[in-house]
């Protein structure tokens with residue numbers, strides 16, 4: 090018997106059910122990561138799924154995991170290609186040997202298809218929970234209260250002590266299994282970086298653990314609710330998203346660390362609010378599992394798709410960060426260079442893309458998916474659909490007034506000055522006038538579509 094542990098969005102050793110199961114079984118183990126070929130292939134809009142910062146983050150996470158496994162004399166085998174074909178090749182390599190595949194539960198339909206394809210090859214597959222706070226069984230206990238609007242989901246969860254406490258993270262014992270070498274070769278060619286990348290938090294399990302313990306030690310969590318909407322700032326929000334998206338940190342561990350912090354230093358609206366945001370993530374994850382491919386349709390989870398029409402000029406302006414709306418262009422530049430933008434800016438950019446540029450919301454979601462280091466299919470498409478008014482939100486659409494948002498969240502245009510230094514001599518008032526269509530910044534492109542002012 091040979092055990093194959095296929096890691097996808099669970100690139101860590103702590104709180105890892107897969108490693109625990111493998112170790113408990115004792116048969117030789119091969120640990121695998123596959124870079125799916127389709128992530129590297131450009132789609133009809135010229136986008137792939139591995140932009141510079143995202144690719145940088147993923148590589149750092151894999152390097153860190155590789156080193157940690159090496160300490161336990163286990164190799165991390167990294168392949169590139171079609172996952173199903175790679176498992177077929179492994180099966181051929183081990184003809185006559187029983188194989189057992191361990192892998193995390195599928196989050197997205199694409200992963201479900203891979204896992205059922207592998208089962209169809211006749212390979213026994215055991216799945217484990219790695220990405221969410223709650224287990225499938227726990228979610229089933231919610232019965233008719235799920236799926237439902239977020240507030241009902243949250244109220245139900247908060248009213249259920251069994252759920253609200255969240256399962257305790259499991260200890261991953263030292264592996265104590267022999268490595269199973271693989272002869273299979275499938276060299277990985279990582280995309281070349283087109284931009285100089287500057288991640289806000291370094292990639293990988295150990296970097297993320299250091300960052301998280303620094304965040305708690307600094308007590309920045311005690312101002313989380315007040316500062317989380319800021320557009321910049323090291324401690325303005327938790328910066329956990331990329332580590333959670335790739336599973337370098339376990340969300341259950343984070344939850345328990347917050348509870349421990351509350352027990353030691355006192356609970357506050359801020360510590361609660363960080364868990365509240367983690368519940369949004371949880372909600373989108375279970376929503377995607379429930380609705381599956383429907384979320385990727387033009388009408389998302391609603392009966393009607395929002396109004397949109399293809400417009401190559403507007404699309405090109407977005408891709409080149411030359412929409413002429415400095416708040417949006419600054420966000421687009423930041424995204425390409427760091428793989429991160431604040432939640433507030435994501436909301437404003439998505440709103441402009443959907444409600445002003447009137448482009449298909451799914452195109453915007455794919456753009457974010459390519460560049461965000463924290464790209465998480467459930468949270469990304471869930472949030473885009475929500476702003477497009479075809480997600481879970483009962484309101485028909487959520488349009489943001491970019492000018493009012495700029496006055497509130499970047500009153501001195503610091504974020505814009507940082508990412509668009511050519512505007513460093515301009516104050517927020519002039520920038521807003523330009524965004525609304527008064528062409529008062531002669532050296533800056535005019536808005537492809539002005540950001541309307543008013544209510």
Ligand SMILES: Cc1cc2nc3c(=O)[nH]c(=O)nc-3n(C[C@H](O)[C@H](O)[C@H](O)COP(=O)(O)OP(=O)(O)OC[C@H]3O[C@@H](n4cnc5c(N)ncnc54)[C@H](O)[C@@H]3O)c2cc1C
Nearest residue numbers: 326327328329330366370432435436463464465468469472
């Ligand atoms: C259009 C759009 C696209 C988005 N795409 C993604 C994505 O691909 N991946 C992703 O992780 N988040 C996404 N978000 C949610 C949110 O913007 C990021 O999680 C957050 O900005 C990450 O920074 P942080 O870790 O400092 O967040 P914090 O404010 O510190 O929040 C803590 C954690 O809670 C979760 N969280 C917070 N807000 C949300 C939210 N609105 N939806 C889901 N989870 C949330 C994240 O895991 C985050 O790390 C998107 C939001 C919008 C509006």
